[in-house]
Amino acid sequence: MLLVTLDIVLRFVFNSPLSGVTEIVEISIVTILYLQLAHTLKVGRVTRSDALYGRILIKWPAMGNIMGILFHLAGVGLMLAIVIGGWPKWLQAFHGGHFVGNTGVFTFPEWPQRLALVVGCTMMGVQFFLSVVDNLRGLFGKPPLEHEEAVDVEVAAIEESE
Amino acid sequence: MTGFEIGVISIIAMLLLIYVGMHVPVVLALISFVGVWVIKGNVKIAVSLLWMSAAKTVADFLFGVIPLFVLMGLLVSTAGMGRDTYDIAQNALRNVRGGLGMATVIANAIFAAITGVSIASATVFTRISVPEMLRYGYKGRFAVGTVAGSSVLGMLIPPSILLIIFALIAEESVGDLFIAGIGPGVLLTFSFCMLIAVMAYVFPNKVAQPGALDQHREQEKMPRRELWAKTYPIVILVLVVLGGIYAGLYTPTEAGAAGAFVAFLFALARRQLTFRKLWDVLVETGHITATLLFLIIAASMYSRMLGISGLPTELGRIIGDMDASLAELLIIYIVILIILGTIIDSVSIMLIAVPLYLVVLAPFNVDLVWFGVVTVIAVEIGLLTPPLGLAVYVIKSTLVQKDISLADIFIGAAPFALVMLFVLILVTVFPEIALYLVELKRSLR
Amino acid sequence: AQETIKLTAISGYPPPATWIGSLVDAYLPAVDAELAKTGNYKIAWNKGISGQIVKPRGELEGVETGLGDLGVIVTAFHADKVPLYDVSFKTPFSSNDIALIGRTTQKMVDTFPQYNETWVREFNQVPLAPTGAVDNYMLWSAKPINDLGQVKGLKVGAAGPNLPWVLAIGAAGVQTNLADAYNSLSTGIYEAMIVWRQGAGAFKLCEPAPFAFDATLGGVNGFSLNVNRDVWDSLPDEVKKALQSQTPAWVEENVKRVNNGAKSGLARCQKEFGTKVTKASVEQRNAWAQALPPLGKQWAEQRNKAGQPGTEILKAWMDEMRANNQPIARHWDRD
Ligand code: NA
Ligand code: NA
Numbered sequence: 052m053l054l055v056t057l058d059i060v061l062r063f064v065f066n067s068p069l070s071g072v073t074e075i076v077e078i079s080i081v082t083i084l085y086l087q088l089a090h091t092l093k094v095g096r097v098t099r100s101d102a103l104y105g106r107i108l109i110k111w112p113a114m115g116n117i118m119g120i121l122f123h124l125a126g127v128g129l130m131l132a133i134v135i136g137g138w139p140k141w142l143q144a145f146h147g148g149h150f151v152g153n154t155g156v157f158t159f160p161e162w163p164q165r166l167a168l169v170v171g172c173t174m175m176g177v178q179f180f181l182s183v184v185d186n187l188r189g190l191f192g193k194p195p196l197e198h199e200e201a202v203d204v205e206v207a208a209i210e211e212s213e
Numbered sequence: 214m215t216g217f218e219i220g221v222i223s224i225i226a227m228l229l230l231i232y233v234g235m236h237v238p239v240v241l242a243l244i245s246f247v248g249v250w251v252i253k254g255n256v257k258i259a260v261s262l263l264w265m266s267a268a269k270t271v272a273d274f275l276f277g278v279i280p281l282f283v284l285m286g287l288l289v290s291t292a293g294m295g296r297d298t299y300d301i302a303q304n305a306l307r308n309v310r311g312g313l314g315m316a317t318v319i320a321n322a323i324f325a326a327i328t329g330v331s332i333a334s335a336t337v338f339t340r341i342s343v344p345e346m347l348r349y350g351y352k353g354r355f356a357v358g359t360v361a362g363s364s365v366l367g368m369l370i371p372p373s374i375l376l377i378i379f380a381l382i383a384e385e386s387v388g389d390l391f392i393a394g395i396g397p398g399v400l401l402t403f404s405f406c407m408l409i410a411v412m413a414y415v416f417p418n419k420v421a422q423p424g425a426l427d428q429h430r431e432q433e434k435m436p437r438r439e440l441w442a443k444t445y446p447i448v449i450l451v452l453v454v455l456g457g458i459y460a461g462l463y464t465p466t467e468a469g470a471a472g473a474f475v476a477f478l479f480a481l482a483r484r485q486l487t488f489r490k491l492w493d494v495l496v497e498t499g500h501i502t503a504t505l506l507f508l509i510i511a512a513s514m515y516s517r518m519l520g521i522s523g524l525p526t527e528l529g530r531i532i533g534d535m536d537a538s539l540a541e542l543l544i545i546y547i548v549i550l551i552i553l554g555t556i557i558d559s560v561s562i563m564l565i566a567v568p569l570y571l572v573v574l575a576p577f578n579v580d581l582v583w584f585g586v587v588t589v590i591a592v593e594i595g596l597l598t599p600p601l602g603l604a605v606y607v608i609k610s611t612l613v614q615k616d617i618s619l620a621d622i623f624i625g626a627a628p629f630a631l632v633m634l635f636v637l638i639l640v641t642v643f644p645e646i647a648l649y650l651v652e653l654k655r656s657l658r
Numbered sequence: 659a660q661e662t663i664k665l666t667a668i669s670g671y672p673p674p675a676t677w678i679g680s681l682v683d684a685y686l687p688a689v690d691a692e693l694a695k696t697g698n699y700k701i702a703w704n705k706g707i708s709g710q711i712v713k714p715r716g717e718l719e720g721v722e723t724g725l726g727d728l729g730v731i732v733t734a735f736h737a738d739k740v741p742l743y744d745v746s747f748k749t750p751f752s753s754n755d756i757a758l759i760g761r762t763t764q765k766m767v768d769t770f771p772q773y774n775e776t777w778v779r780e781f782n783q784v785p786l787a788p789t790g791a792v793d794n795y796m797l798w799s800a801k802p803i804n805d806l807g808q809v810k811g812l813k814v815g816a817a818g819p820n821l822p823w824v825l826a827i828g829a830a831g832v833q834t835n836l837a838d839a840y841n842s843l844s845t846g847i848y849e850a851m852i853v854w855r856q857g858a859g860a861f862k863l864c865e866p867a868p869f870a871f872d873a874t875l876g877g878v879n880g881f882s883l884n885v886n887r888d889v890w891d892s893l894p895d896e897v898k899k900a901l902q903s904q905t906p907a908w909v910e911e912n913v914k915r916v917n918n919g920a921k922s923g924l925a926r927c928q929k930e931f932g933t934k935v936t937k938a939s940v941e942q943r944n945a946w947a948q949a950l951p952p953l954g955k956q957w958a959e960q961r962n963k964a965g966q967p968g969t970e971i972l973k974a975w976m977d978e979m980r981a982n983n984q985p986i987a988r989h990w991d992r993d
Contacts, residue, residue: 073833076277077272077277078272079277080271080272080276080277080280080506081268081271081272083280083499083502083503084271084502084503084506084507087499087500087502087503088503088507090499090500090503091499091500091503091504091507092236094500096500096501096503096504096610097236097237097238097239097504097507098236098237098238098504098508098606098609098610098619099231099234099235099236099237100231100232100234100237100618100619100620101234101618102234102618102619102620103232103233103234104233104234105234107234118233118234122234122235122236122239125235125239125243126236126239129239129242129243129246129263132246132259132260132263132264133260133263133264133267135260136260136261136263136264136723137264137267137268140264140268140719143780147738147739147780148738149738149739150738151738152818153737153818153819153821153833154737154957154960156818156821156822156825156831156833158738161738164268164272165268168267168268172267253724255724257723257724258723258724258725261723261724261725262725264723265712265716265719265720265723265725269712269713269715269716269719270713372841380840380861381836381861382672382674382708383674384674384860384861385862386840386861386862386865387840387841387861388840388841388844388862388865516710517710517711517712517725519710520704520706520710520711521666521704521706521711521725523666523704525705525710526703526704526705526706529705561709561710564672564708564709564710565708565709565710567672568672568673568674568707568708571674572673
């Protein structure tokens with residue numbers, strides 16, 4: 052936000068636009084996304100339709116937990132696939148000196164965002180795996196591992212203003 | 214297997230897995246992975262599909278608009294401006310049955326002139342208007358449905374990403390398309406308000422808690438001073454964002470950053486922003502953004518898989534071989550867009566369908582600006598239809614009230630999707646709705 | 659008996675893009691016709707264009723990983739991965755002849771094995787042919803420009819590789835793309851833009867910017883038609899030969915479309931928006947060319963450092979331009 056605003060201001064006040072804002076925004080989106088992803092899953096914010104699943108978990112916990120194990124194992128597998136696909140690509144970008152932007156204007160190496168993808172998907176895979184562990188524990192009547200509640204700004208704001 | 218078979222099987226699998234509760238992005242990724250593996254008989258290519266989509270889909274300046282508008286929405290509500298908007302709307306429409314619902318629609322239409330993507334409208338108004346509508350006794354399903362329905366205005370009233378993309382494909386002027394979006398946008402806003410009025414009179418129990426709608430009439434008028442104090446920050450924000458775009462200070466994408474910055478200043482000035490709260494806002498922005506982008510990436514995996522299956526090429530061949538009249542072709546077109554809209558994201562649909570149809574329509578000499586508006590409305594219906602309705606998913610991931618389910622939002626949005634279909638038919642039958650202003654501009658030249 | 663081979667062609671761009679329109683309308687049918695002569699093989703094409711399978715700029719990795727069997731790579735976007743194709747961007751003010759630019763690129767590919775080696779070794783694909791992208795860049799503006807001095811301090815939009823051209827003459831360069839251009843020019847985010855005639859006409863950029871300043875900046879090469887290496891190795895020789903021998907159909911149709919687009923684009927601008935083209939004088943053109951940093955030399959030295967024959971390619975390129983009597987304003991290899 053600050054960067055883009057700064058670009059606008061510089062462009063008009065000083066008539067000298069920042070170079071590379073476009074590239075920086077592109078890089079940051081990918082990087083921030085993958086470094087956030089696992090936490091998003093941890094706090095239960097990845098989109099799902101849990102009405103039926105929730106009811107099954109309450110009524111038939113064993114069946115619900117087995118379903119959960121399958122769901123989350125699929126997540127582990129897919130993340131593994133992305134990591135397998137992404138590992139050689141970040142090394143390629145690193146050794147090949149690939150960059151984004153234009154020579155003589157602004158350039159930034161490509162490998163950090165490629166590495167962020169690999170790291171982020173690894174963490175996401177681990178998080179899916181922890182969910183498998185939770186379902187396994189649930190299957191044997193044990194409570195899940197620690198859970199963090201999502202911080203809710205909106206609720207906090209409304210409560211405080213009342 | 215043909216593209217059609219793969220398309221049909223994958224839709225059934227998708228519906229089933231989403232319904233039993235698998236994470237939606239995981240469902241899409243899994244189906245795409247298996248699909249490509251089956252089609253190509255090569256697991257390495259399936260792995261590549263996942264990686265390519267993960268690395269390439271959102272690495273685009275355009276997507277920068279999402280975190281920026283999410284941030285703006287959260288800061289606006291932290292500053293209490295969301296609540297103010299609703300107090301004002303409630304005050305203005307306090308004698309109208311269902312007035313708060315209409316206020317959501319109208320506020321969305323105004324906001325649409327700021328943003329070019331419906332996702333931004335949906336996030337901002339989920340945070341701003343859903344809590345307020347609930348506070349005034351409206352039903353959850355109606356509240357989220359209204360937000361979902363009216364969020365489509367974001368991409369019909371200019372600026373609009375979809376109109377820009379159409380302009381790129383059809384080589385039409387972005388300016389003309391923007392102007393052509395105004396008429397249908399206003400008509401749709403009006404139709405949504407009518408829908409709410411009809412619902413409030415005919416099915417009051419679906420709209421609000423018993424008695425809630427009548428109780429509004431007894432509310433007192435807000436004092437002038439208070440009204441002013443609540444109005445001016447919103448006016449300033451709209452001026453900064455809108456004025457900036459139209460006065461040529463910055464692009465629509467950059468407007469998100471400027472708006473967020475101004476909202477930040479207001480939150481500071483109102484002493485609503487502690488460091489702790491700012492941190493929470495940033496974390497929340499990260500969560501919403503990551504959720505949405507993950508979904509968009511997974512949706513892109515699926516549409517790429519369909520591309521590899523050859524479904525769009527097959528469709529193109531079939532339509533090309535038919536010897537149909539213009540009316541028949543348009544009906545087929547709209548039906549295809551709406552069907553594709555249930556499972557593919559708007560931008561991909563346009564990129565697939567529009568070039569195909571430009572060839573088909575070439576002999577008929579239709580006005581492509583009008584065709585662009587028809588396309589955008591048809592494609593936007595898909596934002597509200599299951600199983601993949603992006604506006605609905607956005608609302609679900611932004612929503613604080615966990616007792617409102619995905620199904621509730623889809624059901625709540627259904628009447629709005631029907632009204633869109635009605636407006637779409639009107640615009641198709643009466644092109645003047647879109648073209649009047651454009652022709653006015655052309656004649657001035 | 660006839661054998662059917664399934665091949666998927668990919669691009670992030672739709673058919674109105676000249677390099678894709680010519681692929682779909684000219685090249686694929688030409689390959690089909692060639693194969694039909696013997697009838698041994700038939701290709702069932704899946705036209706995965708318009709971003710169905712890869713987004714714009716994703717074609718290189720799409721063909722590399724096998725998501726597509728064949729694709730058009732926009733080499734202009736991959737200066738980091740295939741920098742040898744960049745030589746045309748580093749030698750402006752040399753040629754308006756897009757056919758010659760394409761042919762010369764083909765000549766470089768044939769003469770210097772490093773072109774092929776990069777594709778095959780690093781990116782798992784086999785290049786069939788390159789073709790040109792732009793015939794002649796011009797400076798389009800809202801107010802008339804008759805003199806280079808007027809560009810000083812002007813906000814000028816340009817795609818990344820063109821930015822150094824305007825920065826050198828004192829413009830405030832704004833990096834941009836065709837999608838944003840109309841809006842940005844109408845609202846004054848920038849007051850002028852570097853674009854070619856077909857682009858100016860197709861996107862009606864001449865409505866907000868009806869004045870064109872033509873300093874014969876020249877054209878550039880932009881595309882390479884490539885096949886995934888694993889797929890290539892698995893194809894029967896007859897099919898390989900058909901794919902290879904029909905590339906002129908693609909190249910020539912693309913050149914034709916770019917040139918026709920330039921003509922009709924300018925005609926549209928003149929008719930609808932009264933566009934006026936101002937030709938730069940020879941002195942102005944030379945002054946602009948001299949104001950630039952030694953782009954060619956800088957590029958060549960960088961390539962030399964990376965172990966590629968930068969100096970030789972630059973010289974071979976300029977030799978080719980000289981041999982064809984092109985209007986060269988600066989001999990980039992002699993800086
Ligand atoms: Na809009
Ligand atoms: Na949908």
